[in-house]
Amino acid sequence: VVSLAGRDVLCLQDFTREEIETILKTAEMMKIWNKIGKPHRVLEGKTLAMIFQKPSTRTRISFEVGIYQLGGYGLYLNAQDLQLRRGETIADTARVLSRYVDGIMARVYAHKDVEDLAKYASVPVINGLSDFSHPCQALADYQTILEKKGRIAGLKIVYVGDGNNVAHSLMIAGTKLGANVVVATPEGYEPDPKVVKWAEQNAAESGGSFELLHDPVKAVKDADVIYTDVWASMGQEAEAEERRKIFMPFQVNRDLVKHAKPDYIFMHCLPAHRGEEVTDDVVDSPNSVVFDEAENRLHAQKALMALVMGGIKV
Ligand code: CP
Ligand code: NVA
Secondary structure, eight states: OOOOOTBBSSSSGOOOHHEEEEEEHHHHHHHHHHHTTOOOOOOOEEEEEEEESSOSSHHHHHHHHHHHHHEEEEEEEGGGGGGGGGGGHHHHHHHHHHHOEEEEEEEOOHHHHHHHHHOSSSOOOOEEEEOOOHHHHHHHHHHHHHHHHHHTTTTTEEEEHHHHSHHHHHHHHHHTOOOOOEEOOOTTOOOOOOHHHHHHHHHHHHHHHHESOOHHHHHHTTSSSSOOOSSSSSSSSGHHHHHHHHHHOOOOHHHHHHSEEEOEEEOOOOOOTTTTTTTTHHHHHHHHHHHHHHHHHHHHHHHHHHHHSOOOOO
């Protein structure tokens, strides 16, 4: 039996394979309960504070709807409207919020901000995207892969594009779960070397593999999954034009996906920048699972909240 009660969720590297599999199993259960209309108010009366330093569609809505479906309440807090803007520290904010709420979810620029929240809060802190990682996204991604492919271990999962937060979490979880993860980026836009090292270590333990390439065609050869994300993340707007030129050879388009397995699935955390990192014919093709993936944010995060904020043991 695995218990995650009280745990912070900043980066999936802090979790064992068994713990990640427990979250995925719970997510599957949450989805079934949701679909058959079985009440599952396992966080009755609990409150989640949701701090946002950046915009969001999926993260905000799936957390807010998710905590509501679990019988709790989600409090949307724009960081600009908090005293944080006038210099109250993250540490003091964390201490104060801990006196009111049962969990904190935060979307921040600097990863250190979620680490500081977790350090000073006495309630669980969930990372809703930082410049370093996007653990909730990766949980929904692997739930989706499992649904579509029936397994994760042994699959060739290829990320093409910027070595960013989304790439980091996909690499970490995939290599823990025994997948063969390949990342192809332009030179100079590789994932953080620390994450590459983790991915290699994880793969050695799980029986999976990790490879970092600069050739998108070679990378996607016989892929089961092709994944991409925006070329200029939130906070990198000033680099957008320069990045457009550098990343164009990494666009996921009809020509590139021809090299994958015929039954490959296309994934993207969304929002998609159509005509940039992906073309319409790919994102709208029958191989694309992007909206199932977006839906699974709800189920995966409900599982996560139930496990860390509640007493569910699986
Ligand atoms: N994928 C994702 O996190 O989307 P939002 O930015 O809309 O939350
Ligand atoms: N890499 C993107 C993901 C958005 C969900 C960003 O950080 O803006």
